[in-house]
Amino acid sequence: MRNEIMPVRHGTMRARNLAVVLGEISRRQPVSRARLADVTGFTKTTVSSLVAALKAAGLVREDGPVRDGERGRPATAVSVNGDRVAGLGLEVNVDYLAACVLDLGRRIRHRHIVAADNRGRAPERVIGALTDLAERAIAAAGDQGLTVAGAVVALPGTLDRAGGRVRTAPNLGWHDVAAGDLLAAGLPRLALPADQDNEANLAALGELWFGDGPGLGSYVHVSGEIGVGAGLVVDGRVFRGAHGFAGELGHVVVDPAGPPCACGGRGCLEQVAGQEAILRAAGIPDTVGTSTAGPDGPLAALVALLRDGDEPALAAVRRAGEALGQALSAAVNLVDPDTIVLGGIFSALAPWASPAVEEALGAGTGVVRHAALRLTVSRLGGDAAALGAAALVVERIMNDPALLMEAPARPHGR
């Protein structure tokens, strides 16, 4: 019904085809124009013209002659130019801020996390500190000859992405904050408009790019920090649902008779498998202020107890894993992924939680389905969402390089 098929004009066609060629270059890295013509179906002429435009924009580089086949003139390989354009990823979380710079070649050029207790702090202050971080990142990029083309901010809450506002970020204590405007005020104007997205979605994207590798196509990425969220990736695309609130794993009911949750529901997963719940059940005081992720945080204390075989801690984590597995089985039945990736605090707890997760997952998914399902653990650090945010900028450029090219590429607007 709501089909949104947009008109295609010459400019759109060109823009699209630039993206096709750039994408294929990125996928096959040093690759000749002839081979590009082969795989895209374009004529050699068209490929040459598209590559020339990409080269002029600094997005692509000629690597010099390479012998591809056995006879014949050697090809001049082209590859993505990672030394000119980069994306900036930013992240606001409850107990830290993060920034990272990712170049078009997918190399991380800068990465910085600072601990900060943002719980209840005024949004202006938080965004102020974040823009400081962003400025330093942009400067660092500049030192390496990189131009930062755009930025995305990861925020832990429900967003109105179109309006650039945060509706609610309960763990930050934010309500209806114009984060976009605040950020725009502090950042230099970039070529691409700054954007924001949910922390869980971006962490999932980070996993796709830097985690278990490009083999992952469709998966549920659990990103438990203070809350429990999930990013749903289907065929390499983040699935956001109708309003962008999909993947709220933390509020899936795992025990209808359970305790009431702040969300208004009852027996939500977060009540059992959220960080606070786990710590409480394990008998550890949850002191925010010392960074959760840091070596002195309560999470480290929990892991230490687990290592020592402390029974209450083990039971708490087991119970959390069980509930998580149950909620995930619903996600599997409804969203049909290949893989489940445990991220956030669960990647640290995985050695003790995984068996319970696995078992509950098995009980909640059919035999056939369960056999095809993989359960993996994220190897990414706490700033997975910042990485994903930067990846989103790069992805956006790769999907529409014309955004960064001179006017001729899109002559008639749109």
Added chain:
Amino acid sequence: MRNEIMPVRHGTMRARNLAVVLGEISRRQPVSRARLADVTGFTKTTVSSLVAALKAAGLVREDGPVRDGERGRPATAVSVNGDRVAGLGLEVNVDYLAACVLDLGRRIRHRHIVAADNRGRAPERVIGALTDLAERAIAAAGDQGLTVAGAVVALPGTLDRAGGRVRTAPNLGWHDVAAGDLLAAGLPRLALPADQDNEANLAALGELWFGDGPGLGSYVHVSGEIGVGAGLVVDGRVFRGAHGFAGELGHVVVDPAGPPCACGGRGCLEQVAGQEAILRAAGIPDTVGTSTAGPDGPLAALVALLRDGDEPALAAVRRAGEALGQALSAAVNLVDPDTIVLGGIFSALAPWASPAVEEALGAGTGVVRHAALRLTVSRLGGDAAALGAAALVVERIMNDPALLMEAPARPHGR
């Protein structure tokens, strides 16, 4: 990662723009070329050319002069031509077969349901009966001057859509059946290749087109028959997940301690809210053979008991509603729809089940979210999936009318 951006050539551009114009015509029905130019952004020249092509293909019709504004030359209105091309929808279900013909103007031209106990019957026999039904439908369409351009079959099971095979349809007793080939053998070659899809997905599509109206954008459509399935529609598109098995609501766990299910899991929704479970709990023998949907079926008996205030029946339906609401709350948290539509047997049971569904739904979704959520009941009959199947054919044509147009529209393949 897996981005699938396809090259765009002139033919693709044209094909796309034909779809844009056709879609806008369909949306605004009698509409002038001038207005089309306005809303699409094309020049008047381009619109004229596109409309001419659509008219030549018989997809669009000129309605005669209409005074649109107040001054100036009156416009000649164009609208979708519903009298030339139609789509055929077919449905195989446990206790009936259905066919329907839908013209491009979205009018149902033919609709036929026959009761049949397909449980355990040989697939060849079932498909044979279905092709008979299809032939009669095609003949009926021909009598009305319509050409059937394509067909889609709704099947109650997990499908390998690309390969045209049914993997498993437990309630039919089918395993790895080449339904596509069987059907192709019996049907005349249509302009578009015949396709198949899951019954739940198509029922959801049927609801989108013929149910509570175009207002619905994103919703979960529960289609309980023998099993319990759900079709997920996000922004007017069916969401199929990675392998096409999304929306398996029937196997979401509602009670981890519950009875084992045939799927290998434990405490699945289907064990509580499936038709058999409800009937058993209500003390009614589940005799398949008499059509479930018919006036003498066990479902009618259940409704009669409910009308009489029979307590075991009321309790069974209440319990089913509760479990359904709980499973649906997971779907809401994960997929983020606007609306829940109760279809299948639940539309008949809604008067007694809805309060329990509503309550469980409220307990499992945050306050904010729950306030925005609507719970409605399908007004469609048993053949919702057949309607949806026909709608899918029509949608496919509307999305790419060039498929039905002479070669000139796509000169270079693809």
Added chain:
DNA sequence: TCATTTCGTACATGCTCTGGACTAATTAAA
């Protein structure tokens, strides 16, 4: 040294959208 093979570019061609001029049909005003 020359045929063969493969890579990349040049130039003419064709398809499709754009834009301004023009014709057509109607209402409002003179």
Added chain:
DNA sequence: TTTAATTAGTCCAGAGCATGTACGAAATGA
């Protein structure tokens, strides 16, 4: 009744982009 204004739709040149053939460039092998 005539004339100006307004809106609809078509005609025709023009521009953007991909296609296709021809051709020069750079390697291998005989």
